[in-house]
Amino acid sequence: MKVLGVDPGLTRCGVGVVEGVAGRPLAMVGVGVVRTPADADVAHRLVLIERGIDEWLDTHRPEFVAVERVFSQHNVRTVMGTAQASAVAMLCAARRGLPVALHTPSEVKAAVTGSGRADKAQVGAMVTRLLRLDAPPKPADAADALALAICHIWRAPAVNRLQQAHAAARRASVPVRTLKGTR
Amino acid sequence: MKVLGVDPGLTRCGVGVVEGVAGRPLAMVGVGVVRTPADADVAHRLVLIERGIDEWLDTHRPEFVAVERVFSQHNVRTVMGTAQASAVAMLCAARRGLPVALHTPSEVKAAVTGSGRADKAQVGAMVTRLLRLDAPPKPADAADALALAICHIWRAPAVNRLQQAHAAARRASVPVRTLKGTR
Numbered sequence: 351m352k353v354l355g356v357d358p359g360l361t362r363c364g365v366g367v368v369e370g371v372a373g374r375p376l377a378m379v380g381v382g383v384v385r386t387p388a389d390a391d392v393a394h395r396l397v398l399i400e401r402g403i404d405e406w407l408d409t410h411r412p413e414f415v416a417v418e419r420v421f422s423q424h425n426v427r428t429v430m431g432t433a434q435a436s437a438v439a440m441l442c443a444a445r446r447g448l449p450v451a452l453h454t455p456s457e458v459k460a461a462v463t464g465s466g467r468a469d470k471a472q473v474g475a476m477v478t479r480l481l482r483l484d485a486p487p488k489p490a491d492a493a494d495a496l497a498l499a500i501c502h503i504w505r506a507p508a509v510n511r512l513q514q515a516h517a518a519a520r521r522a523s524v525p526v527r528t529l530k531g532t533r
Numbered sequence: 534m535k536v537l538g539v540d541p542g543l544t545r546c547g548v549g550v551v552e553g554v555a556g557r558p559l560a561m562v563g564v565g566v567v568r569t570p571a572d573a574d575v576a577h578r579l580v581l582i583e584r585g586i587d588e589w590l591d592t593h594r595p596e597f598v599a600v601e602r603v604f605s606q607h608n609v610r611t612v613m614g615t616a617q618a619s620a621v622a623m624l625c626a627a628r629r630g631l632p633v634a635l636h637t638p639s640e641v642k643a644a645v646t647g648s649g650r651a652d653k654a655q656v657g658a659m660v661t662r663l664l665r666l667d668a669p670p671k672p673a674d675a676a677d678a679l680a681l682a683i684c685h686i687w688r689a690p691a692v693n694r695l696q697q698a699h700a701a702a703r704r705a706s707v708p709v710r711t712l713k714g715t716r
Contacts, residue, residue, distance in 0.1 A: 391633070391699075392623060392633075392635075393623035393624070393626060393627035393633035394627050394703060396620055396623055396624045396627065397624060397627045397628050400624060400628070420613060421613075429616075430603060430616050433612075433613050433616035433617055433620070434616055434617065434619070434620035434623075435620075436617070437579055437616070437617035437618075437620040437621060438620060438621075438624060440575060440576035440579055440617075441576070441579045441580060441583060441621060441624070443576060444576035444577050444579065444580045445580050445583070450574070450575075450576035452575075516574075520577060
């Protein structure tokens, strides 16, 4: 099972690809960050994120995409940008018929470290150990993306099969849409 | 000047195209709603919104796209979906090199009715009068999309020229992106 994890953000979007199955050693396939300039307008930044994510999907051909679930409760200042970046990641995956799973930060931390309240350093350390890396991936967004992919591989074999079936059914169906123009 | 206004939402995305210039009577070119099923997963709904918006852009070829600016302060339950739908609308426009403008709900109400605190009925009534329609467009999301387009035509001729220049410069430039894969 090959999974692309995405830690969404307008300035830095962490991306990491992990391959493996639950109960066996996992392998890192790739890790990086899609960056956009803070002084560009939001619409253009979303285009850059789309290009970045598409390039990761083209290069690594994952079977699943796991995106961090964004909550509106905390960090109100940046939450809109995070929601928008996550929308682009979900869109890029779903457009290709790839199943998209959302995991909360606590689910990811709990899966990887055993505690839903683990800090960045603990997550980075566990990702390093689980993927047998020489050092924790940097920046933290990249490590978080790998943690998301690991969480997905471990958490939901049954959920994955269900989502794949849904995605396949959808590819075969006609899209629901309303469109009216008067000229 | 032809403007597509988008009132973003996951369930109903209002879309309206208005043509004209400030100080002259305006004409409605098209109005409608892009809908997605509430029981579908978010990723798939974003794909349906993308297809809907792309079809409106293909059909009407607007020169500008005006999207309602989403705030995280109010209506926390639906704000994430609204932010995600607005991201898709901005992405569809910016990908074609179209300038994207964001207007707040109060800016739109103030432009169209004279009051930033106008209610839905007042906005609908003014849109009907300004575009010389037989009845207010329904649902309210469709009327709001037209109001956004009208607001954009009236508010910012200078801003528009600046944005067009930026968009043209961007089309000519190389995208900024970081991508690393280890396999």
